[in-house]
Each structure stands twice: as C-alpha cells, then as structure tokens.
Amino acid sequence: MKLIFEENKARYGKRRIKAELNNRDYKIGLKKVRRLMKKFNLKTICSRRKYKS
DSSP, X not given: OXXXXXXTTTOOOHXXXXXXXXXXXXOOOHHHHHHHHHXXXXXXXXXXXXXXX
C-alpha cells in the first residue's frame, strides 16, 4: 500500500488505492484501507479548486 501511494506521489486516495490493490489480487475493504492509511500516516495532497464567478 505504501508502494502504491509513493508511486503516485501522494495523489491516490483511499478509493484509488483500494481499486489498485484489488487489481493486484489483494481483496481489502475501504475501511481497512482508511485505517491503514491513518496508521502509516499517509496523507494525500489536496489541490484547491479555482474560483469561478
């Protein structure tokens, strides 16, 4: 999981990591991914949306 996170430069969140793990034949739930991300202190980079008026 750390490898997937680091390969994608902290841009993958819990849903994408779960999908990638399932593609690699690791069956894991979304809550488990969220717990492990919190345990390993993996935080995604959040970009701000541009303001349009």
